[in-house]
Amino acid sequence: MFAIDEVLKRTMQSMGEDVYTKYLRHSILFYWKDIVGETNAKHIKPLRIEYKRLFVYIADSSWKPTLYEYKSTFIQKINDFAKKEIIDDILLGNPNERPKEDENVICAPPQVDISKELQKITLTDDELDEINKSCAQIESSSLKNIVLKTSINRMKLEKYKRQNKWHECEKCGALCPQEQRTCDVCTQLEDETFRKTITQILRDVPYATYAEVKKEIERSMPQMIDDFLPHTVESIRTSLIQQTANSLDTKDQNQVNLLVMLYKRIPLDKLNDKIINNTLYELRYNLPMKGRITFER
Template sequence: MFSTKDILPLTLKNLGVKRQLAVQTIILHWPDIVGNDISLQSRPTSAKNGVLFVAVKTPVWGHHLSMLKEQLLAKIHDYLGQKLLADIKFYAGNFSNYANSIEDEPKFGVKLRSVTLSNAQCMEVKEIAHAVNDSHLRYRLQRVMVKDKKRRSLLLQEGWHQCLTCSALCPPEEKYCTSCAIDNSRRRREEIRRLLADAPWVGYIETNSCVPCTRTEYMRSKQELIQSLLYKIDPNNPNTIDISTLAMLLFRIMPENVDHENIEKTLRFIRRNRYVFAPRR
C-alpha cells in the first residue's frame, strides 16, 4: 500500500485543503490504517476542530476503541506523516441509524450515478487533486471527492439540509449533524450538572425550563453528578457540602429537609456503590 507521507504537504499551500485531503485520506484508507477487525466495526464520518468522529456498531466497540484511542491516533498520524488530530470521538449505534441510512437504500447507488456535477464543482475537484503527485492516489482522491459532491447534491434533492452549525448535511427531521448533536448534548449536560450542583432537588420540568433538554439528558447528567460525588466523598470523613448535595440529589429534598437520617442513608449509599461502578476515566 502506498503512503501519503511524501505526497501530502509541500504543494498544498492552503491549510484547509490540506486538512480536507487528510480527512478524505483517513476515511478512504480506514481499513489500511486500523486493520480489518476494527474497520468492520467502525467508520470515520467527519472531522471538526481536530476531532475525528467515528461511528461504531455497538457501545461495546465504542468503549473498546476509546481504550485504544491513543494507539489509533498514533496509527493515523503515522499514516498521514503528520499530527492533525487532537482527539477521536466514538459514537455508538447501528451504522444505518446514523447519517448514512439513506445511503444504505439499494436505489441510492443508482440515483448517485445519475447525478451530474456542474463545471465549477468539477474544477474544484481538479484543483484540489492537482496538488497530489502520486497518480494512483490522485485518481482515488478525485473519485472520493466526486462521489462526495454527488452524494451532497442527491441528499439536498432528498430534502436534507446543512447542519445549523457546520457544513455537514443532515436528514430533514434533524437540526444538527451527528457530531454537532453530540457536542450540543455534551454542553447541555455540563450546564445541567452545574445547575444541579447548585440546586440538587430540581426535577426535570424545572431543569428543562432553564436548560432546554430531553428527559434522558437530565437523567444522565444527574447520574454523572451522583457518580462524581460518589468518588469525591470519603465516607469516613465527608465534606459537609458534598454529602448534603448528594443527599439532596438522591432524595430530591430541599436544604432545610436534610437531616441526620438522610445523611446516614447517603453514607450507606456511598459505601454500597463506591466499588460497584468503575471509576470515570
C-alpha cells in the same frame, strides 16, 4: 477477540467521525454479549451510551460489586472492540429505566452500504471538469489519482446528501439529514452545553424538582426546551450522584451534604445524621474503596 466487520466499519468511517461514533455505540450494545461474556451480559445489561459514559441496568443487586470490580476491564474490552476510546466510565442507569426485554429490539447496526449508494450517483461533465481543474497542478500521477478519486467520492457524497433532501445546519451550514435541526457536531456541542447547564443547576440546587429545572432551562436555553424531559434531568442527576459518590471524601461535609441532597432530594435544613448515614449505606458500592466502611441502617 471478536471484532467489527472490517468492510462495514470502513464504510461507516467514510461517512464521517460522528456517523462512525454513532455506529460504534450501536455496535457495542448489539455485540454486548460477545464483548463482556455471556454470564456478565446476563446480569449487567447495557442501556445507552452518552458522552463516553455507558449506562447499565442490574436487576440483581448482588451483581453490583462485580460491575465495580471489573469496571476497568469492561471499559478496556469495549474500547478494544471499538478500536477507539469510546467509553471512559460505566454507570448505573436511572433505577426506573429498564432494558428492552426483547433482545431483538436493539436492531442490528445499520446495513446501508453507502459505497454502493454512491456508485449509483453520476457526476455531470461540468462537475468532473471542476474536479480535474482542481487537481491540474499535482505533478505526481499516483498522487493525482488518489486526489481525483477522493474528490469524486466527496462530490458524490454531497450530491447524495442533497438528493436525499439534506439541508444546511442552522448553526454551521454543513449538510445534515432532513429530520435534524443541526448537524451531528453542532447537535453534540449543544447537547453538552445543555447537560452542563442542567448539571450546574443541580449542583446549585440539588433538591430542585423537574419543574424548577425546566423554568431555568426555559430562561437560559429556550431552543432546547423540547428535548427537556423528566428523563433528561433524572439521568443527569443519576450521573452526578455517581460521580460525587465515586470520588467522595467522607470527611468533606460539603461533598457529603451535596450527595445526600441530590439523592434524597431534600434541602440542607432537612438533613440529619440518620438520613446521611442511610444514604451512605444505600450508596456504599458507589463509594471509593477506602470510604466503603460499614454503614449501619
